[in-house]
Amino acid sequence: MSAIHIALLGYGTVGKGVYKTIQTHQEKLKNIFRKDVKVVAILVKNIEKHHAPDPDILLTDDFNKIVKLEKLDVVIDAIFGKNPSFTYLQQAMNKGCHVITANKEMFAYHGTQLKQLAKEQGVTLGFEATVAGGIPIIQTLRQLLHVNTIQKVQGILNGTSNFILTKMREELYPFETALKLAQEKGYAEADPTNDVEGYDAFYKAVILSELAFGEIPNWEDSIRQGIQSITPEQIELFSAFGYRFKHVASMEKTAKGILCTVKPVLVNETHPFYQIEGVQNAVSIDGDIVGNISLQGPGAGMFPTASAIIEDLVYINKHSFSPIFLDEQNELSVKAFKTYWAIGGDVAVENIPSHIPIINRINPNFLIVEASWEEICSIQLPNVYLYQVLGRVLPEKTLVRS
Amino acid sequence: MSAIHIALLGYGTVGKGVYKTIQTHQEKLKNIFRKDVKVVAILVKNIEKHHAPDPDILLTDDFNKIVKLEKLDVVIDAIFGKNPSFTYLQQAMNKGCHVITANKEMFAYHGTQLKQLAKEQGVTLGFEATVAGGIPIIQTLRQLLHVNTIQKVQGILNGTSNFILTKMREELYPFETALKLAQEKGYAEADPTNDVEGYDAFYKAVILSELAFGEIPNWEDSIRQGIQSITPEQIELFSAFGYRFKHVASMEKTAKGILCTVKPVLVNETHPFYQIEGVQNAVSIDGDIVGNISLQGPGAGMFPTASAIIEDLVYINKHSFSPIFLDEQNELSVKAFKTYWAIGGDVAVENIPSHIPIINRINPNFLIVEASWEEICSIQLPNVYLYQVLGRVLPEKTLVRS
Numbered sequence: 001m002s003a004i005h006i007a008l009l010g011y012g013t014v015g016k017g018v019y020k021t022i023q024t025h026q027e028k029l030k031n032i033f034r035k036d037v038k039v040v041a042i043l044v045k046n047i048e049k050h051h052a053p054d055p056d057i058l059l060t061d062d063f064n065k066i067v068k069l070e071k072l073d074v075v076i077d078a079i080f081g082k083n084p085s086f087t088y089l090q091q092a093m094n095k096g097c098h099v100i101t102a103n104k105e106m107f108a109y110h111g112t113q114l115k116q117l118a119k120e121q122g123v124t125l126g127f128e129a130t131v132a133g134g135i136p137i138i139q140t141l142r143q144l145l146h147v148n149t150i151q152k153v154q155g156i157l158n159g160t161s162n163f164i165l166t167k168m169r170e171e172l173y174p175f176e177t178a179l180k181l182a183q184e185k186g187y188a189e190a191d192p193t194n195d196v197e198g199y200d201a202f203y204k205a206v207i208l209s210e211l212a213f214g215e216i217p218n219w220e221d222s223i224r225q226g227i228q229s230i231t232p233e234q235i236e237l238f239s240a241f242g243y244r245f246k247h248v249a250s251m252e253k254t255a256k257g258i259l260c261t262v263k264p265v266l267v268n269e270t271h272p273f274y275q276i277e278g279v280q281n282a283v284s285i286d287g288d289i290v291g292n293i294s295l296q297g298p299g300a301g302m303f304p305t306a307s308a309i310i311e312d313l314v315y316i317n318k319h320s321f322s323p324i325f326l327d328e329q330n331e332l333s334v335k336a337f338k339t340y341w342a343i344g345g346d347v348a349v350e351n352i353p354s355h356i357p358i359i360n361r362i363n364p365n366f367l368i369v370e371a372s373w374e375e376i377c378s379i380q381l382p383n384v385y386l387y388q389v390l391g392r393v394l395p396e397k398t399l400v401r402s
Numbered sequence: 403m404s405a406i407h408i409a410l411l412g413y414g415t416v417g418k419g420v421y422k423t424i425q426t427h428q429e430k431l432k433n434i435f436r437k438d439v440k441v442v443a444i445l446v447k448n449i450e451k452h453h454a455p456d457p458d459i460l461l462t463d464d465f466n467k468i469v470k471l472e473k474l475d476v477v478i479d480a481i482f483g484k485n486p487s488f489t490y491l492q493q494a495m496n497k498g499c500h501v502i503t504a505n506k507e508m509f510a511y512h513g514t515q516l517k518q519l520a521k522e523q524g525v526t527l528g529f530e531a532t533v534a535g536g537i538p539i540i541q542t543l544r545q546l547l548h549v550n551t552i553q554k555v556q557g558i559l560n561g562t563s564n565f566i567l568t569k570m571r572e573e574l575y576p577f578e579t580a581l582k583l584a585q586e587k588g589y590a591e592a593d594p595t596n597d598v599e600g601y602d603a604f605y606k607a608v609i610l611s612e613l614a615f616g617e618i619p620n621w622e623d624s625i626r627q628g629i630q631s632i633t634p635e636q637i638e639l640f641s642a643f644g645y646r647f648k649h650v651a652s653m654e655k656t657a658k659g660i661l662c663t664v665k666p667v668l669v670n671e672t673h674p675f676y677q678i679e680g681v682q683n684a685v686s687i688d689g690d691i692v693g694n695i696s697l698q699g700p701g702a703g704m705f706p707t708a709s710a711i712i713e714d715l716v717y718i719n720k721h722s723f724s725p726i727f728l729d730e731q732n733e734l735s736v737k738a739f740k741t742y743w744a745i746g747g748d749v750a751v752e753n754i755p756s757h758i759p760i761i762n763r764i765n766p767n768f769l770i771v772e773a774s775w776e777e778i779c780s781i782q783l784p785n786v787y788l789y790q791v792l793g794r795v796l797p798e799k800t801l802v803r804s
Contacts, residue, residue, distance in 0.1 A: 134692035146716040271793030290536035290709035293699035307692035391673030
């Protein structure tokens with residue numbers, strides 16, 4: 001069986017996620033491509049710090065060795081910063097390789113040039129992973145654009161700043177404390193400027209603007225405002241009235257071109273961004289025919305980003321399978337999935353079997369418990385209302401069980 | 403220039419929306435297809451009740467006249483019920499036509515057969531419009547499936563029942579009153595069984611299950627529970643503790659096959675379905691690699707559904723344009739778009755120009771006003787905090803301006 005030969009630039013979180021996903025999904029990928037999918041080379045900055053995950057893989061700090069490989073079909077860019085990424089991808093395309101990138105900063109600056117070069121070379125350029133991690137926003141925008149004229153795009157595009165704002169509200173932390181927590185959790189860099197001052201969100205906005213409106217925002221006229229000046233007092237005041245701070249990137253077409261802003265805004269519960277918490281991302285699109293569509297999901301992370309990159313890989317080979325009838329059987333492990341349930345009516349705590357944890361006691365007639373469907377079915381109670389509960393339920397720590 | 407010849411089955415809300423969208427988007431469609439897109443025939447049940455929107459269009463109550471047309475490329479099904487829709491689409495495919503359907507009941511029962519026939523005939527079958535109106539859920543699932551194994555799909559798939567639940571909570575209406583309002587607004591039929599007892603949502607769940615898991619749920623083992631038994635008292639009690647009732651369809655793979663349930667559940671604000679209100683729809687997908695992705699948007703209506711149908715039409719012709727580089731320029735009319743703003747700090751009501759409405763006075767130091775960006779820029783105030791507000795803001799009716 002012939003193979004698709006892939007070089008991976010960068011072997012950090014994203015690079016490792018891509019490698020692992022390709023390894024664990026060999027069968028699925030083989031079904032799609034009718035070929036083996038092989039990582040043949042990995043580029044790293046410091047060769048001392050890494051081991052090749054397989055002895056057949058060329059691990060190198062020299063891109064020239066990669067671009068000279070005899071068999072190379074796809075180059076996946078999982079490194080940071082404008083350069084050398086841009087140069088590498090140009091070289092790869094000139095050699096006739098397809099290219100997939102997760103590098104938003106580079107793509108915000110050089111996306112137009114790379115798209116042009118891809119056209120000239122007749123290769124495919126994938127960039128789903130540059131914006132909002134696992135959320136298929138690039139593909140969705142492309143699809144909506146077939147019919148719709150896009151009027152506006154808004155997004156929570158930076159998980160780190162959203163995490164900080166969430167912690168500031170939930171814990172009433174000052175900005176610095178929430179930032180430190182984000183750094184401890186690995187969400188924020190030692191230098192958090194890119195995230196908290198909105199540069200990262202702005203790069204993503206540039207990429208979305210070019211796709212949605214066919215042009216990039218005027219960088220000089222754009223407004224980019226960070227979240228550092230938001231105080232716990234402001235957060236507390238607005239929370240009391242049902243408003244939350246969100247760091248929102250907004251793009252719309254005006255007479256002067258694309259107006260792009262990245263700034264803190266207040267959101268109430270009628271808006272899809274209200275319950276986007278922690279490192280989640282979300283994008284809201286207004287199209288002239290379809291109206292408003294929102295998407296939300298994991299904005300970053302090893303596997304969500306890997307998922308976006310592999311989607312692009314599939315796209316490259318899209319003619320080798322029929323996308324209309326994808327009827328592969330999924331093989332799922334069956335779990336006795338636990339979830340929350342509200343039990344109401346004439347129910348006393350004593351009636352709940354002791355192996356089922358009572359999470360909340362809403363009032364004498366309503367309890368929230370955590371149980372699988374089978375466990376719930378085993379509770380035989382008369383006059384009982386039973387509703388499944390969706391969402392995270394925080395246990396009452398004071399709840400004592402007799 | 404050659405043309406794509408379309409027959410429209412049904413000329414109700416959806417059919418009219420498709421016709422209007424094709425008419426108003428001739429240029430856009432021509433750019434995509436490099437052909438004119440022409441509706442050549444419309445099938446109606448009662449020919450007395452309708453007029454052809456154009457004298458060149460064959461308006462008929464006899465499908466035989468349509469299927470015998472010499473030039474016919476695509477048949478769009480915008481009628482209700484299992485039959486005669488199924489028979490018509492089979493005839494159309496046997497003639498070599500591509501087929502697009504918005505008919506969920508028919509597709510839930512006969513989707514597998516139609517997919518098989520489409521394969522045999524080498525024609526394309528589009529069904530994006532059968533589930534969740536304008537939300538591109540079919541396409542998104544297909545895309546995620548390339549890499550991900552889908553573990554679970556949940557959705558608010560019926561706008562009517564969600565509208566009823568929203569009104570019951572907001573107005574504390576009993577079920578019957580909220581239903582009557584839905585009927586007055588045209589969201590519910592005279593016989594609301596399909597919507598409020600979950601049949602409509604179940605049909606959509608069947609369609610999503612086949613796509614996500616490669617098999618349909620066991621109809622006998624599935625649980626389908628309506629919303630009629632929910633009382634305003636229950637709603638009030640749970641609201642007080644932050645829970646809302648939502649009518650949720652849920653599909654997951656178990657040892658016994660696909661478990662499908664449609665039933666009322668409780669949702670709190672940590673879940674993406676919490677703020678899905680009125681006739682909105684939402685779908686949440688758990689994939690093994692990507693994690694959780696949610697989509698929300700208009701679940702029905704003339705233009706959202708038309709948008710989904712035209713997406714399918716574009717898909718049929720997908721080889722005639724490059725989906726990777728869709729860089730058409732959108733031409734947008736520029737509006738002085740009004741939005742809400744929170745103004746805070748040392749600001750008194752007198753400082754706000756009288757042409758800017760004050761919507762809410764949160765406390766002596768914070769106001770919410772409605773204004774365009776230009777108007778906001780015109781307010782020159784020292785020591786002012788200014789944040790844009792996203793979401794619907796209800797005006798305080800008692801607010802009197804001095």
